[in-house]
Amino acid sequence: MSDAPKKNLGDKLQSISKPVLFLILILATSIPLWIPGITVPNEPEKPAMDLFAKVMALPEGSTVLVESDWTNSTRGESGGQFKALFRILMRRHIKACIYTAADPQAPKVARDALRMLNDEQRAKHLPTYDEWTDWLSIGFFPSAEATEVAIASDIRKAFAGRKATPPGGTQQDIFNSPVLEKIRSLKDVPAFFLLTASNTSNVVIERLYGKVPLAMMVTGVMGPETQVYYDSGQLIGLSKGLKGVYDLEILMENGMTMKDGTRIEGFKGMVNRDQGSLYYPTLHVALTLLILAVVVGNVGMMLNRRKAK
Amino acid sequence: MEYLAQAPTFWNGANGSSELWLKIAVAFVVGLLIMFGLMSVPAQFRRAVVAAATFLAGLTYILYWLWPEPIGRQPGTLPSGSIEGVGFFLDDSQQVIGNFYNILSGLLLGLGVYSILRIHTRKLVRQQQDWAFSGVLLLGMLLMIIFGFWDFHDHAGPGAALLDNPANWHWQNYTADFLFDGLLQTMDAGMFSVIAFYILSAAYRAFRIRSIEATILLATAVIVMLSLMGAISYLSTKGINAMSPTLANGQPDTGAFIQNFSLANISQWLQDTLQTSSIRGIDFGVGIGALAMAMRLWLSLERGGVSQ
Numbered sequence A: 001m002s003d004a005p006k007k008n009l010g011d012k013l014q015s016i017s018k019p020v021l022f023l024i025l026i027l028a029t030s031i032p033l034w035i036p037g038i039t040v041p042n043e044p045e046k047p048a049m050d051l052f053a054k055v056m057a058l059p060e061g062s063t064v065l066v067e068s069d070w071t072n073s074t075r076g077e078s079g080g081q082f083k084a085l086f087r088i089l090m091r092r093h094i095k096a097c098i099y100t101a102a103d104p105q106a107p108k109v110a111r112d113a114l115r116m117l118n119d120e121q122r123a124k125h126l127p128t129y130d131e132w133t134d135w136l137s138i139g140f141f142p143s144a145e146a147t148e149v150a151i152a153s154d155i156r157k158a159f160a161g162r163k164a165t166p167p168g169g170t171q172q173d174i175f176n177s178p179v180l181e182k183i184r185s186l187k188d189v190p191a192f193f194l195l196t197a198s199n200t201s202n203v204v205i206e207r208l209y210g211k212v213p214l215a216m217m218v219t220g221v222m223g224p225e226t227q228v229y230y231d232s233g234q235l236i237g238l239s240k241g242l243k244g245v246y247d248l249e250i251l252m253e254n255g256m257t258m259k260d261g262t263r264i265e266g267f268k269g270m271v272n273r274d275q276g277s278l279y280y281p282t283l284h285v286a287l288t289l290l291i292l293a294v295v296v297g298n299v300g301m302m303l304n305r306r307k308a309k
Numbered sequence B: 001m002e003y004l005a006q007a008p009t010f011w012n013g014a015n016g017s018s019e020l021w022l023k024i025a026v027a028f029v030v031g032l033l034i035m036f037g038l039m040s041v042p043a044q045f046r047r048a049v050v051a052a053a054t055f056l057a058g059l060t061y062i063l064y065w066l067w068p069e070p071i072g073r074q075p076g077t078l079p080s081g082s083i084e085g086v087g088f089f090l091d092d093s094q095q096v097i098g099n100f101y102n103i104l105s106g107l108l109l110g111l112g113v114y115s116i117l118r119i120h121t122r123k124l125v126r127q128q129q130d131w132a133f134s135g136v137l138l139l140g141m142l143l144m145i146i147f148g149f150w151d152f153h154d155h156a157g158p159g160a161a162l163l164d165n166p167a168n169w170h171w172q173n174y175t176a177d178f179l180f181d182g183l184l185q186t187m188d189a190g191m192f193s194v195i196a197f198y199i200l201s202a203a204y205r206a207f208r209i210r211s212i213e214a215t216i217l218l219a220t221a222v223i224v225m226l227s228l229m230g231a232i233s234y235l236s237t238k239g240i241n242a243m244s245p246t247l248a249n250g251q252p253d254t255g256a257f258i259q260n261f262s263l264a265n266i267s268q269w270l271q272d273t274l275q276t277s278s279i280r281g282i283d284f285g286v287g288i289g290a291l292a293m294a295m296r297l298w299l300s301l302e303r304g305g306v307s308q
Helices: A009-014 A018-034 A046-056 A072-091 A106-123 A144-153 A200-208 A223-231 A241-254 A275-308 B018-040 B043-066 B082-125 B131-156 B160-164 B171-193 B195-206 B212-228 B230-243 B257-261 B263-298
Strands: A063-069 A095-100 A135-140 A192-196 A214-218 A237-240
Touching (some): A009 A275, A018 A275, A046 A214, A046 A241, A063 A200, A072 A214, A072 A275, A072 B171, A095 A106, A144 B082, A192 A200, A214 A223, A223 A237, A241 A275, A275 B195, A275 B212, B018 B043, B043 B082, B043 B263, B131 B160, B131 B171, B171 B195, B212 B230, B230 B257
Parallel strands (some): A192 A214
């Protein structure tokens, strides 16, 4: 016979074991993944709407700079943002020059994401978004500070010496590519997009603000500190975390109406809903579970306090 | 006014030429000699050299920040005076200094690789505790280097465009893809996702409303979390719209006072008013601290490091 004191309800509510909590988390967050196509009602946030409106207003045929500083550790959010951005750029025939200043793995991760988009295009017999003619990946720059300063000073010299391979040809200077051939300075670039899960957002603001219109796509953790730059008017648009991805996907599907009544049409009938739509219900479940866990713990504490009185 | 390596001068060479490779090799040897030379001289002399180099490196950026920027400069434009001349010089120097920084940061990556190799090779050779893990690490590193470069080489060749379609891949491309995407990236994502378990466990055990401050914090956190749930936010807006007066066109009056109490608006207010100002305050403090630290480093007032 055990001598251990019998636990009351308050104690029980405060002492759910870790394995039980973890099992509930696994089960609860897995369920939505088995039911694809759930449409969660949603109101897109203003920063994401601004981002969508600005991307949709970019001139066709222009070239944007994309600093892709994410890897698969944040693929749930950053991967969705990257794919949403490039789906729009591809469909609007906007060229992109991609580089990274945060992680040596990032260029390969970006290439793989673009390959997935092209696989999707091929499967639907649609034109692909091709390296050299539509986009360039010019690799990793180890020092973010020095690179951003150099880009602000003279983009052609900052990227000098980098090479890429045209279809069927041998390596050539990236400035021979249709992506960069018309770029003389940052003034020729209509927008700069930063996709990041790290503090390169601060470096970009410090070094490039005022030189080129900046937009950022950051993880949920980075959201609050990046919101500061959006509120101050330093960013033309901002996508924060999974909610930001879902906002963009819904805007791509349904389009949006601006305050002045101007209508921006989306891409109805095309693949718009991807990672954001797949993972957003899971985020709901995870957040609900988190709130429930806090409530249960506090109810247990209050029951014990009442009993002690 | 071109600076150092930008013009076809003694300081550079054509890309890929043997002249450039020779200059790189000479520069590397000279750099090593300077480094070993500095290590062998008395600390007092070394300190002066390091302090002067640090000061000059920092001075370039400070001058670039403060000096009047050349306006409307076109290739071939000559400076109209000494002030603009210095501006041109500083402008040109940014590319060279940027390259210096990128090369130095690249060397740090190389230093990290060297350090890993040294530690784990020794552990493996001496069969110290957990030497098998070191063996797996070194094998993984070797395989990734071999297949990574092989794949990179294929992507840089004439058939690069074909490799965009996986149907055209060779076995080395599949192996590189398996190592990078199949193993490394998946393990990376797996490790990061473990955080969810810690967050849930920590929130359950530690988040107790034992004080007024904790209650405010909890209420704020719950509002922000609920606002991230589109379904809840949407229902809240619907409810507030139903209570809001309607305009002539039948739409709810979005300017009505009650609209302030929708979840989306409360969350927005929290973010714009409380969160933004708090983060700005923190950033401001961090900025002042960084400035003070930067001044100490720039002027070599900080003790320790290579100058000692």
